[in-house]
Amino acid sequence: MFKVTFQFESGEVVETFATSGENLLEVARKTNVAIDAPCSGNASCGKCRVKLMGGELDSKKTRHISEEEYEQGWRLACVSTIEADVTVMVPDIASAYRSRMKVADLSSQDEVAIFEKTKAGIEEAGIALHNSLRTISITMDIPTLDDTMPDNERLVRALKKATGAERVQLPYTVMCKLPDVLRASDFTVQCVLRTAANGHIFVYDVYEKDADVVIGGLAIDIGTTTVSGLIINMETGEIIGKASSGNGQIRYGADVINRIIESLKPGGKERLQNAVIQETINPMIEQMCRANGFDPKHIYRMCVAGNTTMNHLFAGINADPLRMEPYIPAFFKTNAFYASDLGININPDAHLIIAPNIGSYVGGDITAGTLVSMIWNKPEFSLFIDLGTNGELVFGNSDFLMSCACSAGPAFEGGDISCGMRATDGAIEACVIDRDTMEPTFEIIGESDEKPIGLCGSGIIDVISELYRCGIINPKGKFVREGKRIRHDKYGMGSYVLAFQEDAASVKDIEITEVDIDNFIRAKGAIFSAIRTMLSSLDFDISMVEEVYVAGGIGSGINMENAVNIGMLPDIPLDKFHYIGNSSLSGAYAMLLSTEAEKKTYEVASNMTYLELSAVPTYMDEFVASCFIPHTDNSMFPSVTLK
């Protein structure tokens, strides 16, 4: 056994032991040391950099570590094996997702406004904001020697009388507390009920007569990268608590395919399920409840929205068929899950609603998002875009809806970008470049005096748009101007330095290279070509798009004009773009609060057709044509060409 020591920039130290030949990234995972590995340890993303500080480590050389960096001690954890005692430094950027994940500030007015808007939009569409849960006060006869009916029959009889229900079900949890609550409260109690479609009643809980009863509900958006949640009052829709956290599965890979592969290893399904439930959702519930003095057992219903892989891994169900032809999910929708089945720390009988999938690559995050985009209720031809690790699109109006999905890759979230990082503290999220001096001005997430660590998705859009506007790069993303911030390596590869190391909180200069720009161009090209291909398949032209709704956590800092400028979004009037925030979460909120909204989501999902882009012969050509700034066919971007 060898001693392995992890040092953090914060000064924190974690020690563990490992046997000869163990993989350093695996050792970190077992020790709960967060080292970001978007590619799940395949040496392809280059994010799991650590620095050898002492001892020995047997590490392969990779293209991600230069000779000079290797000399300095930089190694990729995923290709390093333990052969002796070793001490490594884990830089902030490698552990960013966990320690520095920017939590969506749901208490801000913007966010509250989004949920208010969601409610208003749904009501406008004629959908009642009403669900099947309610509280009722019940008074029973006090038992005597002449009236010896047992407690459960006594309550059931009284509930039948009060509600007219034919059948009343008391689950085990209620039976367990019933004798005590009845006697503590003189046989007058409050019950939390669910009335089923057939009129039968299920009793979730029983409270003493004077208790302050709030029926809690839990909405969760399971993003591949970020999990967000709300606790709401099921009777009023009021938001009781909010939280957001990195998805604990990140350490098993940044994208769904890597996570599926990880889940196929022995114990993998359980590890991935634990990562999202025990390590992510349950702590979020605890945090929200503690902060708001709410008992998690008073949460009686839960709605989850996530992509198809996320909801399979969340449920601990084999997701492998999702990635293998013919791409069959275990479920589109299911009413089979209860909180106790999955070990979610709320009322064990709480029913779990899952926003419906419509296929392997269009899941509940999109159906829930489509619901709250309201495009299904409008005559205008509208485009709904959810920008995540996967890009999903829905186009249509009140008459039809078509969806498709494209793999944008991790570039929007800073993956595959040399100085890329997720949208956390220290990330450059917006940028302007002076055309003459080529000097950048940028906005950094976090405290005002923070130095930049790297570049997140919205920052990359701005930088590329600005580099192009200033004539620093050409439509192919190659550097065509020179200056103190422009560099070329020995192979002639250009790069632009956003911040020199002395001005950065990074271990090296923060720069964007031609390879980065190329990676990003392919990501934006995937989105734009998907838009084009789907519209063409319907004989639509881009100019016929009347409204665009952009959703996704990644989109929060997005500059729509710059996104158009680089050819990522269609060139239509800017006032047609609407940022609708985390529509997966607001969709889950709507489905939780309103039974009709839940039904409407199923209806929207079942009416949505799915276009498999890879089956469209022209898609690849569209993609190649989109891999320019803004596009090979400039006529598609008239406003950009005018600038």
Place this chain on the structure above:
Amino acid sequence: MFKVTFQFESGEVVETFATSGENLLEVARKTNVAIDAPCSGNASCGKCRVKLMGGELDSKKTRHISEEEYEQGWRLACVSTIEADVTVMVPDIASAYRSRMKVADLSSQDEVAIFEKTKAGIEEAGIALHNSLRTISITMDIPTLDDTMPDNERLVRALKKATGAERVQLPYTVMCKLPDVLRASDFTVQCVLRTAANGHIFVYDVYEKDADVVIGGLAIDIGTTTVSGLIINMETGEIIGKASSGNGQIRYGADVINRIIESLKPGGKERLQNAVIQETINPMIEQMCRANGFDPKHIYRMCVAGNTTMNHLFAGINADPLRMEPYIPAFFKTNAFYASDLGININPDAHLIIAPNIGSYVGGDITAGTLVSMIWNKPEFSLFIDLGTNGELVFGNSDFLMSCACSAGPAFEGGDISCGMRATDGAIEACVIDRDTMEPTFEIIGESDEKPIGLCGSGIIDVISELYRCGIINPKGKFVREGKRIRHDKYGMGSYVLAFQEDAASVKDIEITEVDIDNFIRAKGAIFSAIRTMLSSLDFDISMVEEVYVAGGIGSGINMENAVNIGMLPDIPLDKFHYIGNSSLSGAYAMLLSTEAEKKTYEVASNMTYLELSAVPTYMDEFVASCFIPHTDNSMFPSVTLK
């Protein structure tokens, strides 16, 4: 902290630590050292004797330990507190229930015959031996790129087509294995189904097409003293496995009242529930399954029969209202419990049927037992007696049924008897005394060369009957002959020595005292006076009883003639008595196997009236009159008087 050492006669040693002032019995409980304490540590039963071997122990003196015994080191654990390091010896008799509990030999021909008889009797009554579970083989279309229906919808569609059901429910456990089983088995699978009364289908399990599917069911009789169980094949009724074990709750008290009191202490409900489920039922399930190569997850239904207190404590539900006026149970019947709710290690979705209670003192053991006694289906006026710690009676025929319960106390099980013990190895279970020599001949449970340890219930009946027949005791139970086996203590209290210490495996002579006889007379008097009182309340005379069915584990060795001789059972022709074994277990078996039998039990229960004996003014007089051998009114026992 002081060191506490428990030594066993077997040579085994258990060591633990305790703080000053801790109660020795509590220390033993925490350490899982089984010391029998039928009175739950109230110093009233005198069963928790241990012998001080070294160190110090602060023990109160009690009437149960003579001066001489105290000198020898004998102490009651329940009145001993730790004040220093101490070593005590735990005699076999004190730990008898756990280490030496005789397990009912269910594999014997007698026992199999009882279940065959149960089945036959039920079928004769026109009740179908059929339940709602079955296996079905289903072949689905194999998915293609043109047929991308998800797994759950595919199976549901196929099941609807095959069964005509309107609704099919797949629970979480099935969803979890579905993708794997479908693909491993080319979309032809076997399903275990339950068809509800409304035609809806619940899928318990899904197996590969070639699997050997056996639908398991579990019948459990939770006796206050002994728990018995069967695993059966739900489609054939065949018995797959059998087991029996002491109820782990015994260490919290021998009778229901002491257990309820124990359950009211902090954490008490959980402790008592754990004792019967985690420590008793789950190990029995494991044992039965291991011995028969059966997977416990293939048990999809369970039926429990037990008295009202037992099924409340089993469910972890407050049983205190059962012992307090107006004596209201939490439930008579309930369909609210599933295996996963109670932590029973079978299929988590297995539904738990509970034989219905009809009141606080007549529970599911009696309703299930009444079912299989078949007295509800006969024109003859029949009496069903379940002899346990509580004695319960049901009288009637196909037109009416009346029940009552009396507290017989622990005497039938060897409690309150100085050399009494439960019916385990080493117990004298039958006895004949020579009228001239007064020498006894007896049968001992266990190996043929075993020396006696004590006296169990059936043995006590025989001894008292023989002592009376031989004129050694008078109708009041006082000794009236002298001899080498007859002794009197300094207060003149007589006793009869069954085995001198040198012929016994006991630490002292095995004898029966006038106090023992008196205790037993009160127990048999409780039963007989209950019979009389219930019959009188219906204007029936004992001679009108046409059949008597005696049930209960305690009854297995019972000599009916001797039981009549001492005035415990009514003096009717001996061929009218039928021993029907553990009718609670065979009733649970019937309810499990047959949905109609289950319904019939509810019907029998709801038609059964209950007589509260304590509310009958003449009951106390009847009881007093019954506390003689055979009775103060000898005319009730004409055959006995003739002997």
